[in-house]
Amino acid sequence: xxxxxxxxxxxxxxxxxxxxxxxxxxxxxxxxxxxxxxxxxxxxxxxxxxxxxxxxxxxxxxxxxxxxxxxxxxxxxxxxxxxxxxxxxxxxxxxxxxxxxxxxxxxxxxxxxxxxxxxxxxxxxxxxxxxxxxxxxxxxxxxxxxxxxxxxxxxxxxxxxxxxxxxxxxxxxxxxxxxxxxxxxxxxxxxxxxxxxxxxxxxxxxxxxxxxxxxxxxxxxxxxxxxxxxxxxxxxxxxxxxxxxxxxxxxxxxxxxxxxxxxxxxxxxxxxxxxxxxxxxxxxxxxxxxxxxxxxxxxxxxxxxxxxxxxxxxxxxxxxxxxxxxxxxxxxxxxxxxxxxxxxxxxxxxxxxxxxxxxxxxxxxxxxxx
Numbered sequence: 001x002x003x004x005x006x007x008x009x010x011x012x013x014x015x016x017x018x019x020x021x022x023x024x025x026x027x028x029x030x031x032x033x034x035x036x037x038x039x040x041x042x043x044x045x046x047x048x049x050x051x052x053x054x055x056x057x058x059x060x061x062x063x064x065x066x067x068x069x070x071x072x073x074x075x076x077x078x079x080x081x082x083x084x085x086x087x088x089x090x091x092x093x094x095x096x097x098x099x100x101x102x103x104x105x106x107x108x109x110x111x112x113x114x115x116x117x118x119x120x121x122x123x124x125x126x127x128x129x130x131x132x133x134x135x136x137x138x139x140x141x142x143x144x145x146x147x148x149x150x151x152x153x154x155x156x157x158x159x160x161x162x163x164x165x166x167x168x169x170x171x172x173x174x175x176x177x178x179x180x181x182x183x184x185x186x187x188x189x190x191x192x193x194x195x196x197x198x199x200x201x202x203x204x205x206x207x208x209x210x211x212x213x214x215x216x217x218x219x220x221x222x223x224x225x226x227x228x229x230x231x232x233x234x235x236x237x238x239x240x241x242x243x244x245x246x247x248x249x250x251x252x253x254x255x256x257x258x259x260x261x262x263x264x265x266x267x268x269x270x271x272x273x274x275x276x277x278x279x280x281x282x283x284x285x286x287x288x289x290x291x292x293x294x295x296x297x298x299x300x301x302x303x304x305x306x307x308x309x310x311x312x313x314x315x316x317x318x319x320x321x322x323x324x325x326x327x328x329x330x331x332x333x334x335x336x337x338x339x340x341x342x343x344x345x346x347x348x349x350x351x352x353x354x355x356x357x358x359x360x361x362x363x364x365x366x367x368x369x370x
Contacts, residue, residue: 036058
């Protein structure tokens with residue numbers, strides 16, 4: 001996935017399709033829905049997106065007419081367009097490609113397929129932008145580099161402090177049944193990351209991660225629980241199926257909270273990019289049976305796959321009202337047996353290498369409060 005939040009305009013004349021598409025994409029991108037081609041051009045008067053997802057069959061102005069208008073305007077001609085359509089005939093696809101579309105995605109949407117198609121087009125876009133930046137660099141912008149790095153660093157530090165000071169009171173002590181959970185999971189994640197670096201696991205992904213930034217972001221993984229009723233969140237007993245469905249909404253509530261923070265800023269930061277990935281995907285499962293979207297495999301960001309191991313381990317080895325804690329050895333076996341179903345199979349050997357450290361952290365910090 002993109003390391004920065006890309007802007008996508010989603011155009012469809014059916015509101016249900018707009019809602020479905022936005023829910024699939026909002027964890028990873030800034031999504032702007034448009035109910036018609038006319039609304040698309042209204043949005044374009046205000047900002048330029050990185051990509052447009054364009055329905056073909058719409059009243060008044062259909063997708064073919066809309067893309068002709070886009071490509072005839074120098075302001076919009078370079079914006080990549082992916083057509084969304086229920087048509088599957090080659091003649092319709094060829095017509096779209098001739099008009100300048102980059103790809104086709106069939107409806108109803110498949111979340112993993114749609115994400116992969118978008119990722120491919122945004123990769124091409126990033127490469128073009130990188131070439132332009134290189135050209136500008138060679139033309140004399142080297143003197144601005146140091147000032148820009150300093151500015152960005154200051155923005156990140158200020159942003160992290162602002163976010164943490166705003167939400168710290170909400171997440172601290174909110175869930176009375178899981179005291180110390182945030183602190184312990186940060187230590188588990190640190191152990192996993194250090195072992196990954198040692199073994200060269202996913203080295204290409206974590207090479208540009210700042211470990212402190214990632215670990216800070218992890219403490220907000222359950223920020224959405226602020227929206228859950230105390231009666232359910234702190235219930236002394238096993239949740240009913242209906243109550244569990246309500247608990248699951250803490251993920252989407254968390255996504256909305258982080259998105260609101262991001263929307264008020266002039267630029268994204270790695271801290272919030274990490275945070276959104278963790279908040280939105282730490283309950284997804286490798287086999288696609290998780291929530292809220294049902295992502296599978298490497299479509300789940302690495303941040304979410306790592307958080308899943310730390311989160312589940314800590315839940316297993318601590319007492320809850322509806323269960324007694326498992327031993328560290330039992331928790332180890334449960335996670336090991338869930339390789340390639342719940343957890344990324346590449347990360348399980350990493351976990352096993354540091355499981356003794358997990359056990360030490362759990363035992364030494366059992367009574368720690370966040």
